[in-house]
Amino acid sequence: MDDLAPSLTRAVFDTVTTHIRDNDLRAGDALPSETAVAAAAGVSRTVVREAFGALSALKLIDVSNGRRARVGFVDGSVLSLPLGHAVDTAQVSVPQVWDARRVLERRTAELAAIRRTKTEARLILDHARALRRAGGDLDVQVEHDIAFHAAIAGATRNPMFPLLIAAFADLMRETCPIGWRSRRTEADRLAVFDQHDRIAEAIEAGDPLAAEAAMDAHFGLSLRALANTGFS
């Protein structure tokens, strides 16, 4: 918000976030209606609608289906839009985004190897195998790739990681097919599947050092593939 919105809208925006904090509300809890907020703040419904629109764009509140507003669940999509915008408008390049992603995912691989349940280890392996089986169908392949990285982030037991990793999903849909097509030989393509297997196996084996090293090698290869396509 900051200087972007008229001050009345900003005041109502702050009233709602303060209400959430002061009442120790949790995601899913009901919020006062637009009418009640308008009356309490002494402003028009239009101003409240604008503030609620900004709050819901940032997922601080949830007003889906025209329901009564509730406290929002955070998810990575709210980070994904500004990130996609930054790339589209050349404020940051894909390799620069991937460099930040790389350190985050080295850590998710390490933590997942320590903390994953057996079910999570199995899910991560399943996505690695589905990725290989999809060979050729890029849409299916990318969705398993995204799910593979999300499953690893989920197995860290730290909700910050799924949140941050989800922010990269849209960019993966855009760049993974391009990176893939840059791999001209069968051996180059198999190397990608092998890397996913190695990460999944290290996580299943409960070997944090091997998992981190395998994830790091995976990003090394991805960044070289992107460089070959002229992303820079």
Place this chain on the structure above:
Amino acid sequence: MDDLAPSLTRAVFDTVTTHIRDNDLRAGDALPSETAVAAAAGVSRTVVREAFGALSALKLIDVSNGRRARVGFVDGSVLSLPLGHAVDTAQVSVPQVWDARRVLERRTAELAAIRRTKTEARLILDHARALRRAGGDLDVQVEHDIAFHAAIAGATRNPMFPLLIAAFADLMRETCPIGWRSRRTEADRLAVFDQHDRIAEAIEAGDPLAAEAAMDAHFGLSLRALANTGFS
């Protein structure tokens, strides 16, 4: 946006982001007026105002001072609000946020040691010294602490890092004073200043391994201080 907004608002939202992408616009470039967008999309000004409000909440566009809308510059504040919300509503804990921050800042320290200019190295050292001199005045101290970490992120030459690190500034304002007060002895407090000096000196010396190690040690101490205050 997703399912949060009425479909007409969502359609206008998408029209604007597509317009930015298809015309290869850059931050600061002018966008069509609300009137022009309403006419082109065949929708009311109210719908366009709502879409522009959501776009500006996410900083995809900039409509400050009631000016003509322009393509937005991304900044960390758009990530800061959802992150603060997630902490306020117990969707993620401060130590969990700090664990993600730790891996990002180990990398910023490493890259800054490789890529910083002399001016940047000096600025980082200056903030470390100002932090020590502020001793006692927590407001001044926290602002130098935030500026210290931001200056390191800036010296990486990768705009992703300043973007991500800025997202933590509000949380630092909230938690650093609490961590600070948990340090009961003069030696404990001096250790914090010494750590900042060591990071700054390694970056100035162009020693990436030492810079990363010093940053890691800094987070280790911060996390222990937070644990003492009952943050978990």
